[in-house]
Amino acid sequence: MAKAATTSTATGYCMKCKTQRQMRGAKPITMKNGRPATEGTCPECGTRMFKIGASK
Numbered sequence: 021m022a023k024a025a026t027t028s029t030a031t032g033y034c035m036k037c038k039t040q041r042q043m044r045g046a047k048p049i050t051m052k053n054g055r056p057a058t059e060g061t062c063p064e065c066g067t068r069m070f071k072i073g074a075s076k
């Protein structure tokens with residue numbers, strides 16, 4: 021059974037593709053300064069993506 025709740029639709033900017041993409045495996049992280057951020061990987065090239073702000 022698919023768990024819809026675990027499917028994140030967070031988007032981020034891929035530096036390699038030079039475009040916005042949906043992050044794969046997006047997960048909320050906390051930066052050193054305590055701010056929320058979202059980290060994931062590009063579904064096209066596998067490059068690590070990063071976005072400031074909590075995932076929605």
Ligand SMILES: [Zn+2]
Nearest residue numbers: 034037062065
């Ligand atoms: Zn990419």
